[in-house]
Amino acid sequence: MLRSIRWTLQLWHAGLLALVLLVFGAAIFYEIRRSRYAQIDAGLERSAQLIAAGIRPVPPPGRGPGLGPPNSDRPPADPPDRPRDGPRGGRRDGRGEGPREGEPARLRIPEIVLPAALADRFATSDGGEYYVTWGRDGQVLSRSTRAPDVPPPQRPANLMRDPVGPPSPREPHTPQVRQRGDVREAVLFGPFGVNIVVGRSTEPDRRELRRLALLMTTLGGTVLVVGLAGGLVLAGRVIRPIQAITAAAESVDAANLSRRIAVHDSKSELGGLAAVLNNTFGRLEAAFAQQSRFIADASHELRTPLAVMHSSLQLALSRDRSAEEYKKTVLTCQRASTRMKDLIDSLLLLAGADAGRLTLDRRPIALSHIVAGAIDMMTPIAAAKGVTIESHLNDVVIDGDATRIDQVITNLLSNAVRYNREGGRVTVSLTRQDDAALLSVADTGVGISAEHQPHVFDRFYRVDAARSRAEGGSGLGLAIVQSIIVAHGGSIGVSSRAGEGTIFSVRLPAMPTPLTQTSGAAS
Amino acid sequence: MRVLVIEDEPDLLDVLAQALRETGYAVDEASDGKTGLFKATGNDYDAIILDLMLPGLSGLDVLKELRRTKPTPVLILTARDATPDRVKGLDAGADDYLTKPFELVELQARLRALIRRSAGQAEAKIMVGAVTLDTAQRTAFLNGTPVALTPREYALVELLALHKGKLVSRTMIYEHLFDESSDTLSNLVDVHVAHVRRKLGKDFITTRRGEGYMVYA
Numbered sequence: 001m002l003r004s005i006r007w008t009l010q011l012w013h014a015g016l017l018a019l020v021l022l023v024f025g026a027a028i029f030y031e032i033r034r035s036r037y038a039q040i041d042a043g044l045e046r047s048a049q050l051i052a053a054g055i056r057p058v059p060p061p062g063r064g065p066g067l068g069p070p071n072s073d074r075p076p077a078d079p080p081d082r083p084r085d086g087p088r089g090g091r092r093d094g095r096g097e098g099p100r101e102g103e104p105a106r107l108r109i110p111e112i113v114l115p116a117a118l119a120d121r122f123a124t125s126d127g128g129e130y131y132v133t134w135g136r137d138g139q140v141l142s143r144s145t146r147a148p149d150v151p152p153p154q155r156p157a158n159l160m161r162d163p164v165g166p167p168s169p170r171e172p173h174t175p176q177v178r179q180r181g182d183v184r185e186a187v188l189f190g191p192f193g194v195n196i197v198v199g200r201s202t203e204p205d206r207r208e209l210r211r212l213a214l215l216m217t218t219l220g221g222t223v224l225v226v227g228l229a230g231g232l233v234l235a236g237r238v239i240r241p242i243q244a245i246t247a248a249a250e251s252v253d254a255a256n257l258s259r260r261i262a263v264h265d266s267k268s269e270l271g272g273l274a275a276v277l278n279n280t281f282g283r284l285e286a287a288f289a290q291q292s293r294f295i296a297d298a299s300h301e302l303r304t305p306l307a308v309m310h311s312s313l314q315l316a317l318s319r320d321r322s323a324e325e326y327k328k329t330v331l332t333c334q335r336a337s338t339r340m341k342d343l344i345d346s347l348l349l350l351a352g353a354d355a356g357r358l359t360l361d362r363r364p365i366a367l368s369h370i371v372a373g374a375i376d377m378m379t380p381i382a383a384a385k386g387v388t389i390e391s392h393l394n395d396v397v398i399d400g401d402a403t404r405i406d407q408v409i410t411n412l413l414s415n416a417v418r419y420n421r422e423g424g425r426v427t428v429s430l431t432r433q434d435d436a437a438l439l440s441v442a443d444t445g446v447g448i449s450a451e452h453q454p455h456v457f458d459r460f461y462r463v464d465a466a467r468s469r470a471e472g473g474s475g476l477g478l479a480i481v482q483s484i485i486v487a488h489g490g491s492i493g494v495s496s497r498a499g500e501g502t503i504f505s506v507r508l509p510a511m512p513t514p515l516t517q518t519s520g521a522a523s
Numbered sequence: 524m525r526v527l528v529i530e531d532e533p534d535l536l537d538v539l540a541q542a543l544r545e546t547g548y549a550v551d552e553a554s555d556g557k558t559g560l561f562k563a564t565g566n567d568y569d570a571i572i573l574d575l576m577l578p579g580l581s582g583l584d585v586l587k588e589l590r591r592t593k594p595t596p597v598l599i600l601t602a603r604d605a606t607p608d609r610v611k612g613l614d615a616g617a618d619d620y621l622t623k624p625f626e627l628v629e630l631q632a633r634l635r636a637l638i639r640r641s642a643g644q645a646e647a648k649i650m651v652g653a654v655t656l657d658t659a660q661r662t663a664f665l666n667g668t669p670v671a672l673t674p675r676e677y678a679l680v681e682l683l684a685l686h687k688g689k690l691v692s693r694t695m696i697y698e699h700l701f702d703e704s705s706d707t708l709s710n711l712v713d714v715h716v717a718h719v720r721r722k723l724g725k726d727f728i729t730t731r732r733g734e735g736y737m738v739y740a
Binding site: 308309311312335 | 622
C-alpha cells in the first residue's frame with residue numbers, strides 16, 4: 001500500500017518530467033533547426049537575387065543596343081573582354097557569347113555578371129555553395145566549379161512568356177527554395193528567361209543539428225535521472241511521516257489507548273492527519289475509560305447484594321438453625337437477589353438503548369392519565385414522609401409506550417419525594433406547547449449543586465456517594481429515564497438550586513390534537 | 524473481644540454482626556460514617572470492620588479521622604477491588620483489606636490475626652503456664668487436655684492471655700466482653716472470672732484488689 005503510493009507518485013513524477021523535457025527539447029530543437037534553415041534559405045535567396053541582378057542582356061549582332069535594357073547602367077560589352085566581371089574559373093561564357101545564327105533576337109543569350117564578392121564566395125565556399133544558370137533554351141549558361149549535376153528547373157507557365165526585356169533586372173522574381181536530397185536550392189526564374197539555381201549541401205548543418213540533438217538528449221536524460229532520484233528522495237521523505245503515523249496507529253490498541261502519534265508540524269497536511277487521528281484516539285480512550293468505569297461500577301453494584309447472599313448463606317449453614325432463622329436468611333437472600341435482578345434489568349435496558357434496541361410498544365396514550373395514576377401510587381409514600389403532591393394536568397396525547405412512560409414518571413416522582421424535606425411539596429405540571437408535551441416535576445428538597453447537575457443523568461452517578469443505596473437506588477434511575485425519553489424522541493433537563501429544590505423538565509413529542517376536542521369546543 | 528462493624532447495607536450488617544456474635548465477639552454496629560466514627564473514637568475496640576462506600580462520611584474519611592486518635596486495627600471490607608483502591612485504603616491506615624463478596628471464615632481468620640498482632644502476638648497459639656490457647660479453634664487446653672469454656676469465658680481467657688503479665692482492669696474486661704446493647708452488670712465479670720478459675724485452676728488468674736486481674740507468663 002505504502003510502496004504503491006510511493007511508486008505511483010514516482011511514476012507520475014517520471015512521466016511528467018519526461019514529457020516536459022521532451023516537449024521543451026523538441027521545441028528548442030525544431031526552433032533552432034527552423035532558424036538554421038531560414039538562415040540558409042535567406043543566404044541562398046540573396047545569392048540568387050544577386051546573380052539575377054547581374055544578368056545583362058546581350059544585344060544581337062547587327063542591332064543597336066535598343067534591345068538592352070534602356071536603363072542599363074553598363075554599356076554592353078563583349079563578354080570575353082570583360083575579365084573584371086567574370087567569375088574566376090566559375091564562369092562559362094562560351095555559350096552565352098555565341099548567339100546562334102538565325103535565332104530570333106529575343107532568344108539571344110544574356111550574359112551574367114557576378115559581383116566580385118559573390119564570385120569569390122562561389123569559388124572558395126567550403127559550405128559547398130554552388131550555382132547553375134540556364135538560358136531560355138534550357139542550355140546551361142554558367143555554373144560554379146563545384147556545382148553538381150542539377151536538373152534544370154521547369155519554368156512555370158505564367159513565366160514562360162517572359163518578355164526579353166524584364167520589368168527590371170533589378171527586381172527579380174522571388175526565389176523559391178526546395179530541398180533536393182542532401183542539398184537545398186533556391187530557384188529563381190530571373191529576367192531574360194534565365195533560370196537560376198543556387199544551392200548548397202545541408203549535410204554540415206544536419207550534422208550539426210544531429211550533434212545538437214545528441215547533446216540535448218544526453219542533457220535531458222541526465223536531468224531526468226537527477227529529477228527521478230530527487231523525486232525518489234522526496235517521495236521517501238513524504239512517505240516517512242506516513243509510515244511513522246502507521247506504526248504509531250498500529251501500536252495503539254484497546255490495551256494501550258494512551259499512545260499518541262508525535263506531531264512534528266501541525267500545520268502540514270500530515271500533521272493535520274496525525275492530529276485528527278490523535279483526536280480520534282482520545283475520544284476512543286475516553287469511551288473505553290467510560291465503558292470500563294461503567295463495568296467496574298456495575299460489578300461493584302452487583303458485589304454488595306452478592307456479598308449479602310453469600311455470607312448470610314454461609315452463616316445459616318454454619319450450624320443448625322431454627323425454622324425462624326432459616327426463614328430470615330431466605331428473606332435476606334430474596335431481597336438481595338431482587339436487587340440483583342433489578343440491577344441486571346436496568347443494565348440490560350441501558351445496553352439495549354445504547355444499541356438502539358430499546359423496544360417500545362408505542363400507541364397513542366393520554367399522558368395525563370398516566371401521570372395521574374403515578375401520582376396516586378406515590379401519594380401514600382409521600383404522605384408517610386409528610387410530602388404533598390400537587391398537580392396541574394392538561395390533556396396531551398403522545399405516541400408512546402405506556403409502561404415505559406409510567407416508569408419515567410414514577411422514577412421522577414419517587415426521586416422528588418425521596419429527596420424532599422419533611423413536609424415538603426412536589427408540584428407536577430403537564431402542558432402542551434405547540435407539538436410537544438411538557439412535563440415538569442418540581443420538589444422543595446435539598447436541591448442539586450451546580451457541580452453535580454451536569455452528571456445527574458450519568459450512569460451510577462450519585463450526588464451523595466451512598467445515600468441512595470441505603471434507600472434502594474442503584475444510581476441508574478435517571479440514566480434509564482433519560483434513555484427512555486430519548487428513545488421516544490424527547491428530551492429531559494434539570495434545573496436546581498441547592499437548598500431550594502429541583503425541577504426536572506421532560507419534553508415529549510405530542511400527537512396532533514384529537515378531533516373530539518375540537519368538535520367538543522365547537523358544540 | 525469487641526469489634527465494631529461499620530456497614531451501610533442493612534442486611535450485610537445484620538449477617539456480619541450475627542456471625543461475629545456467634546463466634547464469641549461482642550459486636551457494635553454502625554450504618555453510616557458519622558455514627559461509625561463516633562463509636563470508634565469513643566470505645567476501645569479490638570478491631571473495626573469498615574465499609575468504604577458510606578453515606579455521610581466515607582470510609583476513608585472515617586479511617587483518617589480515627590487514625591488521629593486511635594491505633595485500633597481496621598479491616599476494610601468493600602466492593603472496590605481495584606489495586607489503587609486497596610493501596611489507598613492501606614495507606615490511609617487500614618491494617619487489612621477484603622473485597623466483597625467474601626468468605627465468612629476468611630473474614631474471621633483475618634480478624635483474629637489482626638487482634639493477635641495488635642497485642643504483639645504473632646502465633647495463633649498462646650501459652651500461659653500450663654494453659655494453652657488455640658485462638659484459631661477458640662479452645663483452651665490445660666496440660667494438653669481441652670477444657671470446655673463458654674464463648675464468653677474463652678473471650679475472657681484470651682483477653683487476659685493476650686495481655687499476659689499486664690494488669691487488665693475490670694472496666695477493660697467489661698468493655699471487651701460486652702457490646703453496647705448489653706445491660707448486664709459489671710459484677711458479671713467476677714462471675715466469669717470465678718468460672719474460669721474453677722476450670723483452669725485457682726492460680727491461673729491473679730486478683731489485684733481494686734485494680735483488676737492479670738495472668739503471669
